[in-house]
Amino acid sequence: MSDSKNGLLGLGSRGAAVLDVRTRLAALASDDLPELRGLLDAPVDDAVDKSPDVFDRALERAVRAFQQHKGLIVDGVVGVETFGAIDGARWSLGDRILVHTPGHLQRGEDVAALQERLNTLGFAAGRADGRFGPETERAVRSFQRAYGLPGDGSVGPETLRAFEDLRRSVSGGSATVLRERERVRRAGHNLSGRTVVLDPGHGGADSGAAANALVESDLVMDLARRIEGRLTAIGVSVVYTRTQHSSPTEEERAAIANAAGADLLLSLHCDSHDVADASGVATFFFGRDRRTSWSAIGEHLADLVLREIVARTGLANCRSHGRSWALLQQTTMPAVRIEAGYLSHPVDAERLADPAFRDTIAEAVLVSLQRLYLGDDDTATTGVLQLGDLRAYLAAHS
Ligand SMILES: [Zn+2]
Incomplete structure (x- = not known):
């Protein structure tokens, strides 16, 4: 398509928005997605106009690779979802303080990483969609209370340190916990x-x-x-x-x-x-x-x-x-x-x-x-760890 007025950028589109996408993908390439570099720099036969503000085949391939990496629909077109993911991809956990702001949700890879960690530890943060909504905030507060931190719901250096401590301490026991849980479930015949x-x-x-x-x-x-x-x-x-x-x-x-x-x-x-x-x-x-x-x-x-x-x-x-x-x-x-x-x-x-x-x-x-x-009682647990184990761990170390 060549029309960017409908909010979509694809092969043939041109303008400042295309340049913006190219610049952001190049920044990701030098950071955590090095495979994008080769795609962006690859020579393309269709590029009559080699201007960086033209959406050429090289950029399309880089967009597809990015979409695949992020689990998005791989269509090579930059719409709202893909652009949001490109924009959010520059943040890693710890780069900024995360907090729930109603009406203007923080969004990014750092939020998705936070949600994954909360879910893995048994604090239900909901789907790891990279948006810091009320469910994520509730999970952060629960985690903070369980760990003896002020439960303010915002994720700064202290909360991140708690995640790191916990990860080092409990990862060894997870296989045993997993086997225990499986035995229970098999017996249940739910x-x-x-x-x-x-x-x-x-x-x-x-x-x-x-x-x-x-x-x-x-x-x-x-x-x-x-x-x-x-x-x-x-x-x-x-x-x-x-x-x-x-x-x-x-x-x-x-x-x-x-x-x-x-x-x-x-x-x-x-x-x-x-x-x-x-x-x-x-x-x-x-x-x-x-x-x-x-x-x-x-x-x-x-x-x-x-x-x-x-x-x-x-x-x-x-x-x-x-x-x-x-x-x-x-x-x-x-x-x-x-x-x-x-x-x-x-x-x-x-x-x-x-x-x-x-x-x-x-x-x-x-x-x-x-x-x-098993119903709603189980939504707070995962295959690797459950809340009861976390509480036991915290009790033993306080
Ligand atoms: Zn298939």
């Missing part, structure tokens, strides 16, 4: 009697992504079988949207799930990207407009699945995102799509090729489903 739809992506003639000797449609079917085994073992009915050889449309898959009267749907995919170092796991739920078109349970489950997988596998966290894709929109039950790793990434691919690694992902998925049915 899911028993429910119906879960497993939707392995692609299938038949459509094999999806393929790289590093892996084929997406086969890999996600294998993953589905591993999840199925665990679900049926605790009394859950499993319905598949496809066989090894069929490839229904997204609409047909949604119809199968609806007809089954299922409680949940999990859509399984792996990703691939021509930016070589794209890696990690992302989850998606139905969400277009928070007031009218939003699945709160889908969001919660997407968040649980993401956090469990990241905690257990160490795959890069590409966050969870609301989307209005057909399958997510047309299903009547909470639905979550998982993009588990990049087949195009050598390390992701090597790990996904290992059956034991796929078992770990299946475990993570199962625990997140069980956690979903």
Whole structure:
């Protein structure tokens, strides 16, 4: 597009706003995203006008790489969401004091990092969306009170120091805590009697992504079988949207799930990207407009699945995102799509090729489903640590 009046910048756009985007991406390149440098400097054959205020193919590739890195929709176009992410990316935790300002929310990577830390420690800061809203402030206050700091809700040097102390002290015990919790959950059989739809992506003639000797449609079917085994073992009915050889449309898959009267749907995919170092796991739920078109349970489950997988596998966290894709929109039950790793990434691919690694992902998925049915009491905990452990730790060290 060439018109920047609609607030979108894309291939062919020109003007001061394009120069601004280029300058900001170049600054990120010299800081924490060095791979952007090569993309921005790459020679392009379409650049008749080499002026830096023209949105050329090099800039488009850099924008795509940035969007991939941030878990945004990768379309190479700079709209409100992408620009907000570019603007917020320059902040890392500790660069500025963070505080909830109603009507003018602070926004940035530092806020997302803060939310991740609070969630990991068991203080529910909500989705790590990089906006310092009231939920994040409440979580900060709870953390400060638990740690014996003045609970003013703002994040300055003292609160950051508390995070650092805590991280060094408790990280060793997390695996034990995790195993304990799993035993409890397995005994609970919270899911028993429910119906879960497993939707392995692609299938038949459509094999999806393929790289590093892996084929997406086969890999996600294998993953589905591993999840199925665990679900049926605790009394859950499993319905598949496809066989090894069929490839229904997204609409047909949604119809199968609806007809089954299922409680949940999990859509399984792996990703691939021509930016070589794209890696990690992302989850998606139905969400277009928070007031009218939003699945709160889908969001919660997407968040649980993401956090469990990241905690257990160490795959890069590409966050969870609301989307209005057909399958997510047309299903009547909470639905979550998982993009588990990049087949195009050598390390992701090597790990996904290992059956034991796929078992770990299946475990993570199962625990997140069980956690979903534990209800609101569980929203303050994660797969690695729970609030009770934090309190015990604080009591022992005060
Ligand atoms: Zn796919």
